[in-house]
Amino acid sequence: MTHVRLRIRSVSGATQAPSRAALLRWMVVLLFAAPIVPLLLWSVADVWRWPSLWPSTWSASAWQSVLDPGGRALSALTDSLAVSGLSALVSMAIALPAGRALAEPWRGRSAVRALVVGPALVPPIAVAMGLQTAFARVGLVDTIPAVAASHLVPTLPYATLLTAAAFGRLSPAWDDLARSLGAGRWSRWWRVTAPMLAPTIGLATSFAFLVSWSQYLFTLLVGGGRVVTLPLQLYAYVGAGEHARAAAIACVFIAPPMLLLALLGRSLAEDDLAVGASAAEAGG
């Protein structure tokens, strides 16, 4: 008797409770994913007046303006690519040796690590104002290299942390094995270590690029209105009430981070995901 009752309860528990939880789950998913939809709609809307819920006529003109060779959106895209490409490359060149040193245990390592991470976590406004003043004095202000240099403040910490994680996961056994098989120093580096590091180094480079990609304040202050990257042009369109153009340029702006997450979502190691999530968070 008791046995039967127990079985019935467990069966009903298995069918009812999950379906209610499933409904709630998908409602939450919908609520959090929904904000992105108006962006796609606005980017192809021609006339979309109050109070219609749907654009009344459609147009590709916002997208055409984004691709217009002489247009502001395309020049913002090239400025963004130049600034972020430059700061990603420079931060990786610096992060590779630093990450290797930080991967080994030694006294005082955690203090140096905190010193490296700090600049990414402290709000940038004071640093950005100071750099603007400094660059202005040496005549470097309003140039792409100056903006890229200022972006190193948030990109270098993440590049270094991710590189250190990559070196930390590297097992010395492979290097020892290659050495015992007679491989020299350079061939061990190129044929054993480098290929094993490559995926995470690629990840670190991408994150450095993306952290720079979403910077706003450093570009605004150090770029002095001459270096106009995608987020600055986005705000200019919003300020001018050009919703369709704003939506189209926002789509271009969010495409690289979305793509990277879609590509890497499966293969990210757990600690990389944690650093990556905070990079996405702190990077804006």
Add this chain to the structure above:
Amino acid sequence: MTRVGRAIALAPALLVIAVLFGGGLWMAALQSVGRLPMTGPSTTSLDAYRTLVGRPELWASVRFSLWIALASTAVAAAIGVGAALLFRPRFRARRVALALFGVALPVPYAVAAVLVTLGLGQSGLVARIGNALGLIGSPAAMPALTQDPYGFGIIVAYGWKAGVFMAFVLLGAMRRTGTLAEEAARTLGAGRWQRLRHVTLPALAPSLGAGSALVFAFAFGSFEVPFLLGRRLPQALPVLAWRSFVDIDLARRDEAAAVGLLIAFVAAAVLLLAVGGSRLVVAHRAGALRRAIP
């Protein structure tokens, strides 16, 4: 790596941090005490700080920024805990659900602010849906949710992105701790709420604390969200600093630098307190464990 090798390997990184981060802060500090005047002779004085303290504008901004940061942190923590509990079990299409839920993660804050404008503005989508339901007659009847005195739109933008961030941080923490302790509590007869309150949440506390400190520091000091979604008064501290920096009155740059330093100081203090607090908790727990196991 030898000691010297390590020093050489770390030198470029430390040099860049010292020059760009340290140098930037140093220039801001010099400016705030009048050593880098745009016009007139260089002096050393605390005039900028004195003028600032006398401005009611500053105190309104301090209150507003603290409010935004606290409210956003609370909203993000609540979303994070709720969503992590909801998405923790295995269920069908979990990967798809998490990918869609996590769409906010790669969205830059500038775009999040634009989305809030398009969605919650007075002629935004929410107002239009209200109109279709017969609740709102005209855009003017829509309650102001952006450029409002309480920073509602700002908190929504931070809550959306930071809430998703917290959820992923907590899901990671849950995966690391596993379900052993909860299963043990269940076999000992603990109910659902007892398990949540006495087992799950204490295990998550370090991650929740660290994540909250990050969100607070970020929401307190970041510029682009209140720049787009805030209004002239009260304005968030970073917006106040920027407006003073680009003011026609060049003397106000000294005040701007002082406000910038204040923001950095508060955020750094919160982060350091969080690090210290988590160390204390860990030490406390280790002590309790040592006493429990003779």
